[in-house]
Amino acid sequence: HQSKVDSAKDRILGINPWIHVDVIRAHADDQNVSSLIASSDCIADCTDRFATRFLANRLAVSLKRPVVSAAALGVEGQLTTIDPRQESNPCYACLVPDVPEVEPTCSETGVLGPVVGTLGSLQAVEVLGVLLGWPDRLVGRLLRFHAKTMEWKSFRYRKDPACPVCGSAAEL
Numbered sequence: 001h002q003s004k005v006d007s008a009k010d011r012i013l014g015i016n017p018w019i020h021v022d023v024i025r026a027h028a029d030d031q032n033v034s035s036l037i038a039s040s041d042c043i044a045d046c047t048d049r050f051a052t053r054f055l056a057n058r059l060a061v062s063l064k065r066p067v068v069s070a071a072a073l074g075v076e077g078q079l080t081t082i083d084p085r086q087e088s089n090p091c092y093a094c095l096v097p098d099v100p101e102v103e104p105t106c107s108e109t110g111v112l113g114p115v116v117g118t119l120g121s122l123q124a125v126e127v128l129g130v131l132l133g134w135p136d137r138l139v140g141r142l143l144r145f146h147a148k149t150m151e152w153k154s155f156r157y158r159k160d161p162a163c164p165v166c167g168s169a170a171e172l
Contacts, residue, residue: 006025037065042131043065057165074112083130114147
């Protein structure tokens with residue numbers, strides 16, 4: 001059984017064998033995630049837990065690294081970009097102030113594969129846009145997709161001055 005990172009490396013090299021792919025075989029936790037993020041130009045967050053997403057957000061804000069966050073559950077998915085390199089931009093905690101008390105998981109509720117594929121493709125485009133400096137990214141905007149109704153919705157959100165992560169009284 002091949003790990004997800006090794007499978008991803010094989011797929012990437014299958015598409016372009018002339019590039020170099022660094023694989024990190026580690027689970028992100030409080031002890032190692034800071035060093036993982038510090039060496040990155042952009043973070044692609046595809047975690048399935050709010051606690052991990054909040055940890056990545058705090059460290060990204062602290063280290064001023066952009067994060068493209070994609071999530072899917074059931075027949076729905078969402079995508080947003082956090083870019084703390086500009087002080088006026090909101091962070092993930094401005095969008096979702098608290099970890100929900102009840103957190104359904106993909107293993108409990110399931111997730112439609114094409115929703116994951118759709119969000120993953122859009123996340124890849126957004127990461128490229130961040131790295132290449134394309135304007136009008138999803139900073140301060142949440143893009144939501146509902147596969148059952150085939151509806152796309154976009155919501156704007158602003159920086160919360162009282163945000164404990166990126167606000168004026170933030171304690172990182």
